[in-house]
Amino acid sequence: MRAGLAFAAGVAAFHLFPVMPSWWMVALPTLLFAVLAWRLVWLRLPFACLLGVFWAQLHACAVLCEPFPDDLARAPLLLEGRIASIPVETGYATRFLFQVERTLQNTNPIPFQGLVRLSWYKGAPALKAGERWRLPVRLKPRHGYANPGGFDFDRWLFERGVKATGHLRHGEGLERLDAGAGPYWLDRWRQGIADHLARVLGDARTLGLVQALAIGETSGFNPEDWEILTLTGTSHLVAISGLNVGMIAGVFLVLARWLWSRSVRLTLALAAPRAGALAGILAALVYAGLAGFSVSTQRALVMLAVVLGASFWRRTLRPYHALMLALVGILALDPGAVLSYGFWLSFAAVALLLFNLGQRLPSRDLWTRWGRAQWAVTIGLLPLLLSMFGRVSLIAPLVNLVAVPFFSLLLPLVLIASLASLIPGCAWPLVLTAELLGWCMDGLAWLATVPWAAATLPAPPPWVWGVSAIGVMLLLAPRGLPGRWLGLMLLLPLVAIDPPVPAPGEVWFTLLDIGQGLAAVARTSEGTLVFDTGPGFTSGFNTGSAVVAPFLLHQGIDHIDRLVVSHADRDHAGGLRGLVERIAFDHLQSGEPTELDLPGATSCQAGDGWTWSGVSFLFLHPEDGGARGNNASCVLRIETGGRSILLTGDVEQGVERRLVERLGSKLRSDILVVGHHGSATSTSGEFLHAVAPGLVLFSAGYANHFGFPAQMVRERVAGQGIGAFNTAIEGAVEIRLGADGTIVGPRGWRGQAGRLWTHRPGRGE
Secondary structure, three states, X not given: OHHHHHHHHHHXXXXXXXXXXXXXXXXXXXXXXXXXXXXXXXXXXHHHHHHHHHHHXXXXXXXXXXXXXXXXXXXXXXXXXXXXXXXXXXXXOEEEXXXXXXXXXXXXXXXXXXXXXXXXXXXXOOOOOOOEEEEEEEEEEOOOOOOOOOOOHHHHHHHOOEEEEEXXXXXXXXXXXXXXXXXXXXXXXXXXXXXXXXXXXXXXXXXHHHHHHHHOOOOOOOHHHHHHHHHHOOHHHOOOOHHHHHHHHHHHHHHHHHHHHOOHHHXXXXXXXXXXXXXXXXXXXXXXXXXXXXXXXXXXXXXXXXXXXXXXXXXXXXHHHHHHHHHHHHHHHOHHHHHOHHHHHXXXXXXXXXXHHOOOOOOOOHHHHHHHHHHHHHHHHHHHHHXXXXXXXXXXXXXXXXXXXXXXXXXXXXHHHHHHOOOOOOOHHHHHHHHHHHHHHHHHHHHHOOOOOEEEOOOOOOHHHHHHHHHHHHHHXXXXXXXXXXXXXXXXXXXXXXXXXXXXXXXXXXXXXXXOOOEEEXXXXXXXXXEEEOOEOOOOOEXXXXXXXXXXXXXXXXXXEEEEEOOOOHHHHOOHHHHHHHOEEEEEEEOOHHHOOOOOOEEOOOOOEEEEOOEEEEEEEOOOOOOOHHHHOOEEEEEEOOEEEEEOOOOOHHHHHHHHHHHHHHHOOOEEEOHHHHOOOOOOHHHHHHHOOOXXXXXXXXXXXXXXXXXXXXXXXHHOOOEEEEHHHHOOEEEEEOOOOOEEEEEEHHHHOOOOOOOOOOOOO
């Protein structure tokens, strides 16, 4: 058991490395300890730990050792390979994984193979998993936004073995080479089931829910439904996970055991408990196959195989030993599973139940035992959920108290109705089941409207997680242990400790990484300013809700004192609606207030401004309301302690010229957020000379198709000896101006919080 823990610790430790270690640094110590541990028993645990590190590196190398080259980002390429997942139609594009077998550039072969994620935006035909295609594409290395409190897209892609992302381009070479399923026959089978369910249920609201329960396909879920499930703590019920696999295994185990025991001949051949265990694991195997053997189902299968295998072979297995065998089995199968939140939540939940219930005499009351289990899981996972998501459902214990047993009955019903629908004229059971699921979703939607349904907390200092974990263990310990009440005291730091805030006269400025657009946050001790909200897309995704709001909540900010949208272009105002749906604001100003379609917006005017705790905010443009588009952008100067930051939105060189003529040396600023993302239409030499910054910041998307920042602008900045940071390279950029004139930073989040899977443009993986 200790060796298993050491192996697991080694696997986890490897994924904390900021960069991929060299092979000799891991392989040589592992080999040395392997030789020494043969004789020295006390070295066996360190050897197991090193073995875990080596095994994790071997697995990660499949993705990291031969990455997609940076210099081929957005280059026209021709790929040959197979569709490696069920294609997902979103209404504006079809997305799928593609296993690249051959890569060509101008008919020249490129040494790149591996898994890529593609989007087919226009005119996509009906695609099938396993089909072999030749596709003209543009790719770029896996690269997501990098912001404090934000979703780590690089990690998400690395978990799935994806080396690059891209889209199809217009060009010659598009051809279906083979319509067969090849090695992806299971995905083709699952896709056929998903298509059948879609034909039967049509545009039913619960189609996505039925597909999720039947085959683990959650692409049909819309963001609103996911939010409902998150707020009520029931998202674990609707995707094929350990709980669902366990339900099916349990149903078949009990049913097979009962039926088997009815026959004397069968019982003499094989004991009913052993027959039940065999039926349970076979049912779990088939159901996991329906889910495409996802990571969560793999975990469940390994755990069930350990437990039911012990039952079949009549071996006494201690619960913690079973848990440890499952842990080692999963990490041996897939070391990258440690990056999955579900991995930690599922193992932690089982360990908590064993710790809390295994030390007590069993209660005869089923509901008492079930309620105690819900209490143990809710309290025990609280620190873990907050550390991962920053939010936890407060009503989850009560909801799951009813929802889990109810879904335990619904799940077999969904499967039986889905099978029955294959018989001509027997679609009505599935339709009725879908209606029943719709009523369930309506009930959860009503519960999600409760104001206190969920709590969102800012990120506390790291030591708080350790203290809260000790508090949880005390609260769940047996009643006879003295001092259990101290557990509540140790949980208090989770809600009592606030993140640090700027001192009076300080301004903490963060230029967020939102791709091709602009969003910045300036914090003082008295108020918070958000300048622009980043882009919004036709898919419904917007950086206001996906990047800006999570950053603010991560910093403990649940209210915006002033919201400035420089102008109404989509890359600056596209995230506005998503942001204000999550976080309230007091004042909204813009260079184009009437274009925002949001009541209460007022114009920003040159000369207007305000002061927060000694920090001055002053608008320098527009002078009147006649400008439109880029030149209507609000130009804002932030100053404290003799230091200043200038934000220019998208103003072009004509406006820059007028600003120089009108303000002259008053434009001087230490930090300039370059206009229009570094476009050649802005940041003239005259304007740059007048501002005379020591640092310029570019807000641009990585490998964007505009080519921003423009080469001439970068050369102009470098020619004047000015330092430059680009969010496409550095991620979110943080700078702090002190009341005494000090400047701390800049610090890029991609380098500060990067891990071995983090893409570092121009510097390899």
